[in-house]
Amino acid sequence: MTPTHSVPSLVPEVVDVIRKAARVPARVPITPESRLVEDLAIDSLDFVGLILQLQDHFDVVIEDEAVSNLCRVADLAAYLAERKDSADS
Amino acid sequence: MSERIFIVGHAAVTCLGRDMDATWQGLVAGRSGIRRHAALASETFLQDLGGMIEDFGPGTASEDPAVARLSARFLHLGMAAARAAWAEARLDRPDSVLDPHRAAVVIGSAFGGLDLLEIEQARMARRKSPAISPYLVPAMIINQLAGQVAQHLGLYGPSVAPANACASGGHSVVLGAMFLRSGEADVALCGGAESAFTPPVVNGFVTMKVLLGKKAGDRAEHDPSQASRPFSADRAGFVLAEGAGALVLATESATKRLGLEPQAELVAWSTNSDGHHMAMPCRDRIVRCLSAALERGNLSPADIDYYNAHGTSTVLNDQVETQVVKEVFGDAAKRLPVSSIKGALGHSLGAASAIEAAVAVRSLRDQLIPPTINYQPDPALDLDYVPGQARAARLEHVMSTSFGFGGTNNALIFRRISA
Incomplete structure (x- = not known):
């Protein structure tokens, strides 16, 4: 099956949700390589809130087992693209 | 001899005004803050008259950024009143010599963040999994308001939250005074905050027949400002409102030492x-x-x-x-x-x-x-x-x-x- 949701195309949307949900200040750049905890200073409670906001925004379920591997913005975008593809199939 | 206790700051956020001055001016002018509110739609609420403070709080321009993640309305109303009372007491000055460990926070509520519980339950029901916001529990607990005030005003004495229904705010003043009299604090920021416009609360009060229900011919039917009429022959129940009030209490010695201005004595x-x-x-x-x-x-x-x-x-x-x-x-x-x-x-x-x-x-x-x-x-x-x-x-x-x-x-x- 050919993926229909490309990771690069999801990144801006993911960045937008991260900035709003975790209230990352505008002066802090968010790139695909940004690490959520180390670079964006998202604490554990805000991280859980972010995962929930991403689930609501993209209408997918993010499995608990996957969360520990979602360290960078690019990881989130890749996971969400995969989940949306499997939901569409 | 017990120390005298003075009020050195007071504030309110009400349906008549966003601050104490506007509230007081409305009161002495004989105005009512009670309106018919579209948010209290008849499909779910048994009464659409109330004292809501529109365009205020979470999600509005007046949202307090310090508590933005915690979107229960009582927190935002209470923070506004607490900040205003603290500022009026001029205790927010950078050169204040108040020992923050000697400042108590006593702010109560009857229901806390029930409004947010309602919102998050509905969101959870729409999700594919039973996940719920991690901010719900911290935002709805009644003592979170005292906690947030302590955190954002930097007050590290005792903090408690009386949950005594309609007496909560007065009990807060009593407890604050007791902290001062017992020597546990020099200053106490006391108050109460409430926003409980949810169908179970409104309809529950109507069912108890303590909240004014809808009735043909009632004088509030065409004039909502006449809904609440204490001591009147045709009184027919209270009208629900949201709001917050705060008082800053200080011992006489702290009042003098900190250069505060007494407004009244408790x-x-x-x-x-x-x-x-x-x-x-x-x-x-x-x-x-x-x-x-x-x-x-x-x-x-x-x-x-x-x-x-x-x-x-x-x-x-x-x-x-x-x-x-x-x-x-x-x-x-x-x-x-x-x-x-x-x-x-x-x-x-x-x-x-x-x-x-x-x-x-x-x-x-x-x-x-x-x-x-x-x-x-x-x-x-x-x-x-x-x-x-x-x-x-x-x-x-x-x-x-x-x-x-x-x-x-x-x-x-x-x-x-x-x-």
Whole structure:
């Protein structure tokens, strides 16, 4: 099956949700390589809130087992693209 | 000899105004803050009249960024009142020498963040998994307001949150004063905040027949401002409102040391329990509560110049409270001005008595009694309810009282600061 949701195309949307949900200040750049905890200073409670906001925004379920591997913005975008593809199939 | 306790800051956020000045101006002008609200749609709410503060709080331009993640409305209302009272006391100055470990925070609520519970439950039901916001629990717990005030104003003394239904705000003032008297704090930021416009709460109060329901021919049908009418012959229940009130208390020595300006003195207080019924007031216990406050203040009934009533506009409360005043004040009751500002503000439950305490302080400062609006005489209730228009008077002592479901009462007595 050919993926229909490309990771690069999801990144801006993911960045937008991260900035709003975790209230990352505008002066802090968010790139695909940004690490959520180390670079964006998202604490554990805000991280859980972010995962929930991403689930609501993209209408997918993010499995608990996957969360520990979602360290960078690019990881989130890749996971969400995969989940949306499997939901569409 | 116990230290005297002064009020050095007071504030309110109500349906009549976003701050104390606007609230007070509305009260003395005899205006009502009660409106018909589209948010209280008839499909889910049994009453669409209320005292909501529109365009305020989470998700609006007035959102407090410090508590933005915690979107329960009582937190935003309470933060606004607490910040305003603290600023009015000029304790927010960078050069303040207050020891923050000697500052108590006592702010209560009846229901806390029930509004957010309602919103998050609906969101959870729409999700593919039963996940729920991690901010729900921290935002809805009643003591979070005291916690957030402590965190964002940097106050590290005791913090507690009285949950005593409609008496919560008055109980907060009492507990704050007790912290000062016991030597655990020099300053106490006290208050109450409430926003409980959810279908279960509104409809639950209507079902209990304590909240004004919809009724053809009621004078509020075409004029919502007449919905809340304490002590009136056709009173038919309270009108729900949201809001917050705050007072800053300080010991006399702290007032002098910190260069604070006394606005009134908290002369005496009393709390007790009915031990009687889940919701109905007990006349004899309330009489005892008010009498105890007078005794502790070494005051006679004739010393009280204005009685700021609980005055909910329910049939039973206003009847029982009138009997209580007559019994406690005796002959002096005939000359005692009694008014309820709930006619103008509705009933903001845990916030109400904190707002009323702030109004009592303002009454002493301005030597002015706010009226009971919408009043139509009830032959069975024969006190001077200060109908319709504010009244200038020489006020030396003001008593403010509140009584909560669960049978919990308080009485506060404030004294004017002599020039």
